[in-house]
Amino acid sequence: MASALAQLDSRWREDDVPRAERQALLQDVRADLVAAHTATGGQDVHDVADLLGSDPATFADEVVRERGVHRPRGRYSTVLVLAVVGALVALVIWPFFQTAISAATISPTDTATPASGSYVDADGNVTYIADPYTRGQWVVLFGGYVFMGVVAVALMVAGVHVALRNRVRAHATVWRAAVLIPVSVAVSLPTAIYYAGLTGYSTTLEVVLFECSLVLGGALLAVVIARWWALRRRTTVVA
Structure with missing residues (x-):
């Protein structure tokens, strides 16, 4: 018994x-x-x-x-707050990681570096533009940014996990968030890059904040959807 x-x-x-x-x-x-x-x-x-x-x-x-026991709600505010904390931790780590990537990829361009393009001036002279990175450096650069993106998503998912420890449908929410957050980033990041292009890649505070809010807002929306999705099979019983 x-x-x-x-x-x-x-x-x-x-x-x-x-x-x-x-x-x-x-x-x-x-x-x-x-x-x-x-x-x-x-x-x-x-x-x-x-x-x-x-x-x-x-x-x-x-x-x-x-x-007729009443079950509490989905703790959306706590989940969102800790997801934001995870994103902020990733933001704090980012400059150090970017410095490490730069140190691994920046090197003097030698004559063996392939050209990435060329242009012809008014006098008909052809000038070749050297690619600033070798193929190996491009792999390191791309792989490094992908890895940092994975770390950022993992930190947000970890925040969701902490917020829902021992709570209803916690594991289901975490798994759904782990799937939906990357999907949201795949949509919001190109949108932010497109907007950056419209502004001439401005680094002013308001532009940068808007770009960050696009990506973070999309990720938080994914968290809300993940929580709702995990809970929608549950019927709350009210006394």
Whole structure:
């Protein structure tokens, strides 16, 4: 019986049922199980399935529904705040990482460096434009930025995980966020780059902030959608 009750308590804790209500539900279920145990002639029953049926989780949900217990909301504000914290940590790390990438890719261009293009001046002279990076340096540059993007997404997902520790549908939300945040970045980042081109790649504060808000706003929208998606199968029961 103790094992069965522990499973029920774990399920209700995962569903964000308050402690006082969990204790009351456990007392009710314990009384029901004792009565059922007595009705069977006092036979000792060890199999949880014999006590709660084939699916203890379903039994736990039915008890909550029958008692009219109200489950808390999705904690969207906490999730968003900690996701922003994760993004800010990535922003703090970014200058150091960019310095490391620059140190690994910037080197004097030699005669062996392939030309990336050419132009003809008014006198008909052809001038070749040397590519500032070798092929290996381009790989390091591209790979470095991709890696930093992965780190930023991982930090935001970690923030979601911390915000929802031991909360209802936490793992489902984290997995969905891990998928949706990169998708949002894949859409918002080109939009931000396009906007930067329209401004002549201005580095003024308002332009940079707007570009960052495009990317961060898209990522936070992805977090909200991930949480809603994870919770939409849950029906809140109101007393």
